[in-house]
Amino acid sequence: MVESALRGVVREALAHVAEKGLPSEHHFYLTFVTNHRGVAIPEYLRQKYPQEMTIVLQHQFFGLEVCEDRFSVSLSFSSKTERLVIPLAAITTFADPSVNFALQFQSAKEAAEAEEAEAAAETQEEAAEAAAPAEPGPGDGAKVVALDAFRKK
Numbered sequence: 001m002v003e004s005a006l007r008g009v010v011r012e013a014l015a016h017v018a019e020k021g022l023p024s025e026h027h028f029y030l031t032f033v034t035n036h037r038g039v040a041i042p043e044y045l046r047q048k049y050p051q052e053m054t055i056v057l058q059h060q061f062f063g064l065e066v067c068e069d070r071f072s073v074s075l076s077f078s079s080k081t082e083r084l085v086i087p088l089a090a091i092t093t094f095a096d097p098s099v100n101f102a103l104q105f106q107s108a109k110e111a112a113e114a115e116e117a118e119a120a121a122e123t124q125e126e127a128a129e130a131a132a133p134a135e136p137g138p139g140d141g142a143k144v145v146a147l148d149a150f151r152k153k
Contacts, residue, residue: 006103007088013096014071017057018064025098027058036090038070042082052092055084 013028022028031054032039034046045053055075057064062074062081070087095102 003105007091007105010091010094010103011066011068011071011088013094014064015066018066018071022058026096027056027098029093029095029097030055030057030086030091031093032086032090033092036087038085038087039090040072040083040085042077045077045082054093 010030017028031052034041034049034051034053041053055073057073060076063083064073065071069089070085072083072085074081074083076082092105093102094105
């Protein structure tokens with residue numbers, strides 16, 4: 001949930017720039033996984049950067065468009081303008097060095113490994129709960145208290 005919220009911060013920052021341009025000395029470094037599903041970059045760039053690529057949005061970028069789950073931008077590579085489409089989920093780093101701000105995200109591989117570890121931990125918890133004696137329920141001497149009892153009136 002935290003990663004999703006922070007990717008929302010990236011989306012909002014990019015949307016602000018798409019609408020109003022970069023204020024003063026701000027500029028963004030965006031590192032993304034080039035083989036992530038949905039990334040659209042020219043094949044020669046994918047061959048040059050088979051794992052990750054960093055782009056800079058500062059002086060020469062054009063047509064920045066931001067959607068709910070991705071952004072697209074045109075950048076110049078060796079005097080040739082190319083259109084890139086990058087899903088927000090492909091971003092591994094977002095930084096604005098002008099204000100010493102950076103966000104680091106898990107790569108897709110790390111996220112998958114974390115999900116697997118979390119699922120394994122939940123399975124272990126469920127097994128432990130099944131083996132543990134049952135906790136008393138409302139009819140077994142436990143007391144149920146409404147939260148309204150603690151609210152100021």
